[in-house]
Amino acid sequence: MIYVTSAAVLLMFIFLLRLVWIKKEMRRISTQVERFYQGLSGKKVDIALLDKDIEALAGNINQLIDLAVQSNRDRIRSDIELRQAIANMSHDLRTPLTAIIGYTKLLGANSVTVEKREEYLSIIRATADRLHTLLHEFFELSLVQSADYQLKLEPVQINALLWEVLTGFYDQFVERRLEPELNITDEPLIAQADPSAVRRVFENLIGNVIRHATGKVAISLKQEEGNVVLIFRNEAANLSEQDVDHLFDRFYTADRSRSSRRTGLGLSIAYSLMSKMDGRLTAGLQDGCLEIRCGWNRS
Known part of the structure; x- marks a missing residue:
């Protein structure tokens, strides 16, 4: 006979009793998760029963909710950016195409003089070159941002490559009447990078300075806390903090009045290439000047 x-x-x-409470709490948690899944609630899971295992479960569920x-x-942000990119791309393609079509029609007029014909042909060629550049940059950006696009990192002497690229832009600096203040250290600075990617970054950033600099321009290359740091600095009175925050976004154009001369792709390509090289590309405003900084880990 058993005695109890x-x-x-x-x-x-x-x-x-505790088992009943636990089952009730589990049903309560299940209801909260279901409401979140159905979009009826955006709240995290909360518990009424003090139990470390249930608390751990709720914590894990809340992490998944986050x-x-x-x-x-x-x-949502990607969808908005994609729609904006498509809209801007459409605008940037439509503008040169409309110009080419318009001047082609003018060429067909009987009253066009030889001088005007040459002028129209010159405009058509320049516009077609502009369209070709835009399509090439759009393709390049899509390629660079692909997960399959890999760079080969090796020791690169940043000084020598920077001087080489700067020399190639000499005529453009003269044409824009810009005399950059150069402060490039003589100390060889070696970084782990991809040479062709570094060259492309330099070309895009220097090209951006030449197109939009107003006033003084300064370019410096130095070692900073064990890193190789390249700094572009130019006056940018018309830029706001919001513009700088979106400077590396695809197709972003801060100065809408000059959008026909900007693709908004060059800085995005440079940013993607720097990321692929485990480098850093940042921008900021200081005393009315735009400062763009490139950083690589020194080899």
């Missing part, structure tokens, strides 16, 4: 003491009965009662919310925000 009052203490055992009490323990069994407490155990069954990831889901962030993923949804990223998706």
Whole structure:
């Protein structure tokens, strides 16, 4: 004959009561998760029963909710950026195409003089070159941002490559009447990078300075806290903090009045290439000047 003491009965009662509470709490958590999944609630899971295992479960669920919310925000932002990119791309393509079509029609007029014909042909050629450049940069950006696009990192002497690229832009600096203040250290600075990618970054950043600099321009290359740092600095009175925050976005054009001369792709390509090389490309405003900084880990 089995005897059950009052203490055992009490323990069994407490155990069954706790089991009921746990099942009730699990149903409550399940309802909260289901409401979040159905979009009826954006709240995180909260618990009423103090139990370390249930608290851990709720914590893990809330982490997943945070990831889901962030993923949804990223998706919405990407969708907005994609629509904006398509709209800007369409505008940038339509503008030169419209010009080419318009001047082609003018060439067909009987009253066009030889001088005007040559002028129209010159404009058509220049516009076609502009369109070709835009399409090439768009393709290059798509390629660079692809996950399959890999760079081969090797020791690169940044000084020598920078001087080489700067020399190639000499005529353009003269044409824009810009005399950059150069402060490039003589100390050989070697960084782990891809030579062709570094050259492309230099070309895009220098080209951006030449197109949009107003006033003084300064270019410096130095070692800073064990890193190789290249700094472009130019006056930019018309830029705002919001413009700088979006400077490396695809197709972003701060000065809308000059959008026909900008693709908004060069800085994005440079940013993507720097990221592929484990480098850093940042921009900021200081005393009315735009400062763009490139950084590589020194080899």
